[in-house]
Amino acid sequence: MNTAMIDQNIIDLNQLKRENYQFIYDAGKKGKLQCPVCKEPVRLYLGIEREPHFYHLSKRENCQDPIHKTAEPIAQNDEYIERNGFKIPISRSISTVETRTEFKNPKRISKLSPFTKKENNLSSLAHPYIQLLENEGFALDTNQGEAIVSTNGPLLVIAGAGSGKTRVLTARTAYMLHEEQIDPRTIMLVTFTAKAAAEMKNRLSHYPKMERKHVGQLLAGTFHSIFYRILAFHDRERWNSHKLLKKDWQKEQILKEGGRELNLDEKEFAYDLALQQIGFWKNSLCLPSQVRPESPWEEKVTFLYDHYEKTKSQQGLFDFDDMLLGCFQLFQENPSILASYQNRFQYFLIDEFQDINKVQYELIRMIASSGNVCAVGDDDQSIYSFRGSNPEYLQKFEKDFPNAKVVVLNENYRSTHEIVATANAIIQKNKERKPKVMHAQRSTSSAPMLFFPYDEEEEATMIVQDMQEKIEAGYRPSDFAILFRTNTGSRAVFERLANSSLPFTIDLDVEPFYERFIVKGMLSFLKLALDEEDQHAVRDILPVLFVKNSVLQDIKAESILKDCTILEALSAVKTGFAFQEKKLRKLVSVIRSLHALSPLTAIETVEREFGYGDFIKKRGNEGNKLDKGSDDIRDLKVVAKGFRSIAELLDHVAHMTAMNREIKNLSKELDDAITLSTIHRSKGLEYKVVYVLGAVDGSIPHDYALDSYRNGDMAALEEERRLLYVAVTRAMEELYLSIPDNRRGKNAHPSRFLAPVR
Numbered sequence: 156m157n158t159a160m161i162d163q164n165i166i167d168l169n170q171l172k173r174e175n176y177q178f179i180y181d182a183g184k185k186g187k188l189q190c191p192v193c194k195e196p197v198r199l200y201l202g203i204e205r206e207p208h209f210y211h212l213s214k215r216e217n218c219q220d221p222i223h224k225t226a227e228p229i230a231q232n233d234e235y236i237e238r239n240g241f242k243i244p245i246s247r248s249i250s251t252v253e254t255r256t257e258f259k260n261p262k263r264i265s266k267l268s269p270f271t272k273k274e275n276n277l278s279s280l281a282h283p284y285i286q287l288l289e290n291e292g293f294a295l296d297t298n299q300g301e302a303i304v305s306t307n308g309p310l311l312v313i314a315g316a317g318s319g320k321t322r323v324l325t326a327r328t329a330y331m332l333h334e335e336q337i338d339p340r341t342i343m344l345v346t347f348t349a350k351a352a353a354e355m356k357n358r359l360s361h362y363p364k365m366e367r368k369h370v371g372q373l374l375a376g377t378f379h380s381i382f383y384r385i386l387a388f389h390d391r392e393r394w395n396s397h398k399l400l401k402k403d404w405q406k407e408q409i410l411k412e413g414g415r416e417l418n419l420d421e422k423e424f425a426y427d428l429a430l431q432q433i434g435f436w437k438n439s440l441c442l443p444s445q446v447r448p449e450s451p452w453e454e455k456v457t458f459l460y461d462h463y464e465k466t467k468s469q470q471g472l473f474d475f476d477d478m479l480l481g482c483f484q485l486f487q488e489n490p491s492i493l494a495s496y497q498n499r500f501q502y503f504l505i506d507e508f509q510d511i512n513k514v515q516y517e518l519i520r521m522i523a524s525s526g527n528v529c530a531v532g533d534d535d536q537s538i539y540s541f542r543g544s545n546p547e548y549l550q551k552f553e554k555d556f557p558n559a560k561v562v563v564l565n566e567n568y569r570s571t572h573e574i575v576a577t578a579n580a581i582i583q584k585n586k587e588r589k590p591k592v593m594h595a596q597r598s599t600s601s602a603p604m605l606f607f608p609y610d611e612e613e614e615a616t617m618i619v620q621d622m623q624e625k626i627e628a629g630y631r632p633s634d635f636a637i638l639f640r641t642n643t644g645s646r647a648v649f650e651r652l653a654n655s656s657l658p659f660t661i662d663l664d665v666e667p668f669y670e671r672f673i674v675k676g677m678l679s680f681l682k683l684a685l686d687e688e689d690q691h692a693v694r695d696i697l698p699v700l701f702v703k704n705s706v707l708q709d710i711k712a713e714s715i716l717k718d719c720t721i722l723e724a725l726s727a728v729k730t731g732f733a734f735q736e737k738k739l740r741k742l743v744s745v746i747r748s749l750h751a752l753s754p755l756t757a758i759e760t761v762e763r764e765f766g767y768g769d770f771i772k773k774r775g776n777e778g779n780k781l782d783k784g785s786d787d788i789r790d791l792k793v794v795a796k797g798f799r800s801i802a803e804l805l806d807h808v809a810h811m812t813a814m815n816r817e818i819k820n821l822s823k824e825l826d827d828a829i830t831l832s833t834i835h836r837s838k839g840l841e842y843k844v845v846y847v848l849g850a851v852d853g854s855i856p857h858d859y860a861l862d863s864y865r866n867g868d869m870a871a872l873e874e875e876r877r878l879l880y881v882a883v884t885r886a887m888e889e890l891y892l893s894i895p896d897n898r899r900g901k902n903a904h905p906s907r908f909l910a911p912v913r
């Protein structure tokens with residue numbers, strides 16, 4: 156049906172502005188929609204593949220849309236009109252048609268190269284162990300077999316997504332142990348995560364004729380774990396794990412001490428980004444004295460870097476990056492120690508070589524004097540340049556390890572032809588890459604789908620609806636992944652899932668959206684509109700007003716002495732700066748006026764009246780380039796649009812903050828759950844169905860990459876394209892790319908990366 160009743164009014168989907176769909180959807184969930192014929196409760200269907208329509212909760216199907224007169228456009232003189240206690244937003248009149256955005260039908264990608272079936276090149280290599288592997292169900296193709304048996308000398312395996320590099324690494328190790336009888340203690344297997352190392356050992360122990368004892372003797376782990384073990388062995392006292400700075404806040408504390416010397420404001424200077432920059436320099440083997448700052452910001456960070464290193468060394472502390480740097484120095488200063496390790500380790504297998512950084516590369520060059528290095532990587536999946544990784548090392552490998560053999564794995568065993576062809580078409584536009592075309596093993600009728608929600612909210616609703624339908628049809632929650640470019644991109648989908656009964660997991664380290672500094676500040680203004688005595692809220696608005704934290708004690712005392720609210724006391728503070736006092740003076744009247752406004756207008760009022768933009772600009776300029784403060788406010792406005800009063804919005808925020816904590820605790824225990832993940836974290840994983848959020852310019856490619864591109868730098872844009880490639884190649888059977896019409900309250904345009912397939 157296209158019609159429903161909300162509080163005695165008929166709403167017709169043919170006349171409803173698209174931006175109201177989510178609002179009506181929510182009203183349905185709250186039981187506020189009725190069938191105009193039978194008066195039973197109905198809901199709005201908002202899914203991916205079928206058009207929006209109303210449906211009866213009882214699944215009744217025989218009601219027909221009544222013929223009705225189009226409702227008169229509702230008066231525009233107030234923000235809301237109240238009908239029987241239910242407020243209808245008239246700033247977004249539900250009955251005007253002229254600016255209605257049509258529901259756009261989803262579209263399957265059709266511009267794809269045709270599928271050609273290749274006979275699976277089962278390895279013709281006459282090695283008994285390879286034959287045995289094949290007989291035991293570990294199928295291998297010729298190139299995989301070639302990579303497995305080439306154990307002497309340097310070998311570079313360029314392994315496209317889903318081409319079985321994990322299988323190659325494990326089978327090669329098994330082959331070395333069993334067929335070549337190589338002493339496991341001479342083999343070093345380096346992986347990107349500790350989980351991957353454990354998984355490889357586990358898989359290895361299931362290979363034919365593998366002895367557990369041998370598998371246990373292999374040295375497998377991340378660069379950090381392996382080289383830290385070496386360091387700790389040589390100087391247990393200095394590298395005692397009690398002295399490790401594990402948490403970012405510990406490191407930031409040291410930076411903040413240095414920042415005080417520069418008079419940097421703790422709330423305004425982006426210490427998190429400074430820390431990331433310091434890590435980048437350390438991993439690039441660039442000591443504080445060697446940094447050549449390129450901006451005033453980098454000058455400050457260089458000063459902090461120097462302070463950080465000195466403090467650590469005075470206090471005998473170290474961080475994760477020091478594990479690699481320390482080992483590099485140990486080898487450099489002690490040739491005999493280096494020689495002993497060169498002697499001990501004869502074979503090296505290194506996974507995810509495209510994400511190696513300078514210090515890791517140099518360590519391998521130092522220790523691998525045998526030359527038996529097998530590096531496996533995919534330049535198209537290099538996505539960690541901000542940490543100092545560089546796919547250039549894949550290119551350098553052939554120079555630095557002369558006579559290296561190169562094997563290319565381009566058979567994709569994970570995904571359908573339609574997904575692989577989409578990925579190929581996207582990545583081929585990158586200029587800095589080794590040319591290769593992935594080839595799939597199977598084809599299907601369901602090509603990847605582009606769908607077009609109105610905005611982030613509708614995007615989340617559609618995806619959750621789609622998953623619900625698929626789960627009813629037999630899929631398991633763990634078949635799904637929802638991937639996003641940055642953590643803030645997951646807010647709407649998190650909220651929709653939190654309000655559903657579907658199990659899901661999300662990364663535990665992510666700062667909840669409503670706790671983000673800029674968002675929290677804005678919400679505090681709204682909180683004060685409801686309670687002028689809210690001390691936490693007053694504390695959180697001080698930075699926005701450029702008032703020092705120390706004033707808080709004075710205001711509290713003032714409010715007791717003068718018997719006024721704490722907000723009134725703040726308003727009367729004398730700072731000695733006329734422009735600031737002017738702003739403070741209007742605090743009470745502006746905040747009291749927010750009451751009568753919708754949350755969206757209230758936020759716009761605070762922005763305008765208190766120069767929120769200036770504050771954000773100041774912080775944003777120095778802030779994290781991925782998540783700008785102004786974007787946070789835009790995201791908050793998208794949320795605010797769905798609520799009719801400040802109290803309702805704040806209730807929702809409190810509920811979601813609590814849910815966030817609860818779900819983080821719960822998700823540890825779930826093993827059959829939907830995955831919500833950044834694209835970065837999804838690397839190496841595979842899912843039957845993948846949804847990619849926000850495939851629009853500004854999201855992917857991210858705005859900062861577009862800015863660099865405008866300034867003539869292609870590198871960031873190419874890395875963004877690799878990110879989309881990684882996201883797309885996680886899907887085994889079905890891929891959905893979401894192209895919302897609006898993002899962060901503005902018109903959005905499909906990602907330029909999709910041009911070859913749209």
Ligand SMILES: Nc1ncnc2c1ncn2[C@@H]1O[C@H](COP(=O)(O)OP(=O)(O)OP(=O)(O)O)[C@@H](O)[C@H]1O
Binds near residue numbers: 294299316319320884
């Ligand atoms: N020769 C083969 N025949 C059939 N299936 C294979 C073969 N090689 C690997 N596979 C399967 O293909 C899938 C992808 O392999 P794997 O996870 O090792 O890929 P990958 O190269 O590590 O992928 P990515 O780099 O994209 O994370 C796995 O399910 C694996 O079991």
